[in-house]
Amino acid sequence: MKALEFRGVTKTFKSGALGKRVTALKDISFQLGEGEDLAVIGPSPSGKTTLLKLIAGIYRPDKGDIIMFGKSIVKDLGWARKNTYYISQQMQLNKKLTVKEEISYFQELFKNPISRECMEMLEIVGLSEKDYGKRIETLSETQITILKVVLGLIKKPKIMLMDNALGEIDQKVIEEFTDILNSIEGLTIIMVDRNINLLNRICEKAMILVDGKLMDIGRVKDILSDYPYKYDVEVAWKHGVDENEIARLGYPYQKVGGIVRYYLKDKMELREIMEKIVGEMDKIMQAQVSGIDLEDIYYWKIYPKQLNEKNK
Known part of the structure; x- marks a missing residue:
């Protein structure tokens, strides 16, 4: 009904x-x-x-x-x-x-x-x-x-x-x-x-x-049927980390307040970025992995222009 x-x-x-x-x-x-x-x-x-x-x-x-x-x-x-x-x-x-x-x-x-x-x-x-x-x-x-x-x-x-x-x-x-x-x-x-x-x-x-x-x-x-990503990793970088270091992980990202969200298309990309994150842990406070959810709708549909895809 x-x-x-x-x-x-x-x-x-x-x-x-x-x-x-x-x-x-x-x-x-x-x-x-x-x-x-x-x-x-x-x-x-x-x-x-x-x-x-x-x-x-x-x-x-x-x-x-x-x-x-x-x-x-x-x-x-x-x-x-x-x-x-x-x-x-x-x-x-x-x-x-x-x-x-x-x-x-x-x-x-x-x-x-x-x-x-x-x-x-x-x-x-x-x-x-x-x-x-x-x-x-x-x-x-x-x-x-x-x-x-x-x-x-x-x-x-x-x-x-x-x-x-x-x-x-x-x-x-x-x-x-x-x-x-x-x-x-x-x-x-x-x-x-x-x-x-x-x-x-x-x-x-x-x-x-x-x-x-x-x-x-x-x-x-x-x-999200046209959404090209399967996972995102939220990274809280320490103070003083510049844009070049953020981009160095090599995947599309988006800044959301003090968090940087990286977008991955498959498990292979997820493994690769996690390996890079482990190598940068002296500059990172926290990293968290999640799948597709309402947060992705918000940032993909409402604020797509904020997505930096230079490294895609």
Whole structure:
């Protein structure tokens, strides 16, 4: 069953004292099946948050239609609000309340009990039932982040919208947390997040937005069907290493912040560059190998001009 369909959706906003209209999303069309978890990626600003707020029924499009489980939410924003739950980085909890008081409030609000999966999520961050008496102000950032997700899941939404909501989650709990989240039946997740590891573990599909336009959507391997590389090696060079030394490894590379990503076409090239890296370890702080993932989509599709292919 189709969970969601955008039909030529455009959204604009007034900007500045003169009221000039700025286009946040332009003529967006796509479909998403029930249970297909989607990562929305792109530079900022590109319309990612606007997309999520349109789905949540917070915004109404200027043009086009949005169909959710067979019904137009443009004609009935209440349908969107009934079937979705939107979590953002800005969402605040009352820090003077206890965990139990927050859970009880949401149970009463949505007329649902807390599920086994939600209790398991809390347990992996050290919040078993005996800890529900703790005040929110005493919790760690990771515990608060997981609690926000749990409170949303009490609603039993069909679509969970997460807008950079998991930024404070501890890397140590990502695997267990995402395994539980992925096990919840009937839930479709659409998320924006800077943590590529999280996106890779949760989402099977990706959407690329650039300047408010839909650049691509599909499964990772399908989007990267023309991608010539099979592996990348991320190298953190020590301070003072110049461009010539970076290029000396002899493979296409791209600078991403303080990291240099080298791109390899096969296992032979991977072995060769690792041998060269071993020979340069006095100038390198760290090197890490990975296969094709959402990060490759981001840098291959969105920032291709930054790829130095002189040594290809």
